[in-house]
Amino acid sequence: MARNTLTPDQIVRAAIQLLDDEGLDGLNMRSLGARLGTAATAVYWHIKTKDELVRLAGDAVWSEVELPDLDTRDWRPAAAAMAGSMHAMPTWHPWLGQVFGSHLLYGPGKSRHDDHSLALYEKAGFAPEDADRAAATVFVHVLGSVLGAAAQVSLTRRLSRSGDPEKALADTMAAATEVAMHFPRLRERLDGSAAAEYAAAPDLTFEFGLGTILDGFEARLTKEN
Template sequence: MPRDTLTADRIVRAAIELLDDEGLDGLNMRSLAQRLGSAATAVYWHIKNKDDLVRLASDAVWDEVELPALDTGDWRTAAAAHATGVYAMLTRHPWLVQAFGSHLLYGPGQARHNDFVLAVYEKAGFAPADADRAAATTLAFVLGSTLGPAAQVSLNRRLSRSGEGAEQAMADAMASATETARRFPRLRERLGTTAATEYAGAPDDSFAFGLRSVLDGFEARLAAGGA
């Protein structure tokens, strides 16, 4: 593909696909250029370096999250809908969770959502400084909730690349973890229960419970007089 047929938008979209498939460790200009049918040198005409590419890709995926209607609805409904949308986006792109801890991420996409969340908590009745704290608390909860799924994707990818059987390695780890759990009374009681066997397959239940608890806490704080 000639250099002049490439655009920054096409490169970023291809980078997102590559990141979804291979993770942060699998992103490099050579692999990206192969996806684009171009030379790696042509990519550099549009993107400065890998860090810049990760920043642009991370900002682009924020456009997948719909901003709820705040003018026509209550603050709690908007806060819950937005946090759930961000959680879903991060689950689709688990590499972004890792990027938060290893890259400087900023851009208009993320800034638009940050501004919206501040508006949500200001509408709730928080003073600006406490609105900042509420927004940070919600984001920290959402990010924490996606660590498990993101780690699972990363682990499966690493095991498949190492040549080990991912299913067998996971089975061996689960067996060892079960034996360890038997030493502790509350964990032992839960072994073999539905909660123990289905939790990994249904993390949304835990996320919804936690999000309700966070928002309940915000409401209680506001009812008690804010800060």
């Protein structure tokens, strides 16, 4: 593909696919050029640096988050839907967890999401400064809930390059369990039939946390009004 027929949008979409397949460590201009059927120099003609490409890709995926119609939905179901959609997005793109900790992200996709989130909590009845805090609280909860899954994908990829990832993870879990058995509440959970279930991520943790946050918002709004 010649550089004059290549577009920035094509490059960003291809970069997202490459990131989904290979993670942040697997993104480079040569691999991206090969995926696009062009030389790496053609990519540089449109996007100058890898960091800029990551920023553009990181912003583009925010368009996948549902922005519920605030004229037809009450604030709480709208907040739950928006948070649930935001929670799913890094699950589809686990590299995003790496990017949050290593790149400065901004752009129209993220700004559109943030503006809608503020509008949602203002509609709920929060003053503008409290709407900021409410939106940030939900964002931090969502981000914290997905980092574990994103880290697992990244770790498995890294371990796959140097050996047997399943064995490395099993050995680590065995060592961690041995340490945890010295602590009574952890020992109770690990020394029984529910040990395998406890070792995995607890079910419905995200939903439990989000419901608790929204309950608190609702109680605060009721008290203030």
